Amino acid sequence: MKAAVVPAVGQRWELREVATPRPGPGQVLVRVHACGVCHNDVWLSRGVLPFPPLDPVITGHEAVGEVVEAGPGVTARRPGDRVGVTWVQGTCGRCAYCRRGLPLTGQSGMNCAEPVMTGVTVPGGHAEYVVALVSGTVPLPDELDYETAAPLLCAxxxxxxxxxxxxxxxxxxxxxxxxxxxxxxxxxxxxxxxxxxxxxxxxxxxxxxxxxxxxxxxxxxxxxxxxxxxxxxxxxxxxxxxxxxxxxxxxxxxxxxxxxxxxxxxxxxxxxxxxxxxxxxxxxxSTHNGPQELHEALRMAAEGAVTPLVETFDREQVAEAVDAVERNEVRFRAVVRYA
Ligand SMILES: [Zn+2]
Ligand SMILES: [Zn+2]
Missing domain, CATH: 3.40.50.720 (NAD(P)-binding Rossmann-like Domain)
Structure with missing residues (x-):
């Protein structure tokens, strides 16, 4: 598959051919249609936030697309489902923080001993395909097209x-x-x-x-x-x-x-x-404060109360998109098309 790879700290993103991932137990494979560029993606790739220990480094936590394959044991998502992939996909379930039984939020990602975080601890959504835990996917309202939906997953x-x-x-x-x-x-x-x-x-x-x-x-x-x-x-x-x-x-x-x-x-x-x-x-x-609030944020957009303003870029232009984000020139979210 094609993916936007960060070759090393501070280097420009490059669209490269990399291995297409396969979903394991409890995971789905998502054909990414669009992924927004969050400031955190830029900071991760510039080393302002810790550079992800991935190979290759693929960031992106505003991916939306279609489930194309469900891994073993998955029943809640099926091929054809339109979903978004969240920044924090899951937690270890065993550490002192997890034992407190709190819902899955951005706080979980910052406190769990071994969180599963999109584009941070596992490959992110700036690619043709991304694998995610079912708990890290959310159904998209039918009314939302992919480019409009993408910025809602983080911003x-x-x-x-x-x-x-x-x-x-x-x-x-x-x-x-x-x-x-x-x-x-x-x-x-x-x-x-x-x-x-x-x-x-x-x-x-x-x-x-x-x-x-x-x-x-x-x-x-x-x-x-x-x-x-x-x-x-x-x-x-x-x-x-x-x-x-x-x-x-x-x-x-x-x-x-x-x-x-x-x-x-x-x-x-x-x-x-x-x-x-x-x-x-x-x-x-405040961070991403729980799946219920993400659902509300998506519903309000589906009902037309809120509309993300996006500038879309083709995947071949991903480096230009990142540059524009870094220069604060985008009004108001850069979204890269991967399908
Ligand atoms: Zn973000
Ligand atoms: Zn934990």
Missing amino acids: GYTAWSALRASRAAPRERVAVLGLGGVGHLAVQYARACGFETVAVTRSAEKQELARKLGAALVVADGTQLRESGGADVLLVTGTSYAAAGEALAGVRPNGRVVLAGIDPQGAFTIGPRDMVWANRLQIVG
Whole structure:
């Protein structure tokens, strides 16, 4: 099969011929139609996050496609099923974390002693075929085409989980910091739920886009957010914790700040003027928060409440897609076609 291989740390991705995988017990083989490019894929391949110990290195955790073969013992998925493959496919089931009996989430991937993670511990979805555990697949709604569905497997899942984790209540105001792959969906999810939604972005060019996505107001930073009346919820979707710290200035008393993005280098700091204690702010971590929330995120897109905006690339252009992601030029998710 053809796969987008990262030859070594920091090298450009290359479309190469590699062995087609076969599904083992409890696994399915998925013919990948499309796979989104997440910032984490770029960081993994650049060594900003630990370079995957795979041979060959194939990243990608936004793969969607069709089940073409079910391994021994598989009954929940059948050939012909349209599925997405999740970032965390499964856990060891035996370690101290697993014994706590928690649902399969991004947290499982970061805590289990031997997690099965797409494109991290096992080959990912930037290929014509990917093998996944049944627990790492989710049925796709019929209404969603593959290119629209792909970004929901990580970016959409992250955005919706963050909004859920904020416990946003009726009449509260929701601010979304960062307008990239996750942020452009977070704005739409918040708006779809009826929240007055504020986009926080320094990019002048994205301000008009933010309004089209449903933001009632667009501000540049936390100071402007405060001047506009502040927000009860701040969803941090970008990759800068420094920007997140600055945006604390715009969070109302009793507000919640949800850290849903990864800043691999910067630190999130709370300054004395932020009055986190006196304002009784809550800083909440959030990741992919469970299959039920992924199902909800997919359903909202299937019902037309949320639509990922994608730029599609043919598989031969995968290196260009990654470059565009790295330069923050994509509006708003790069999706590579593999079928
Ligand atoms: Zn991701
Ligand atoms: Zn475990």
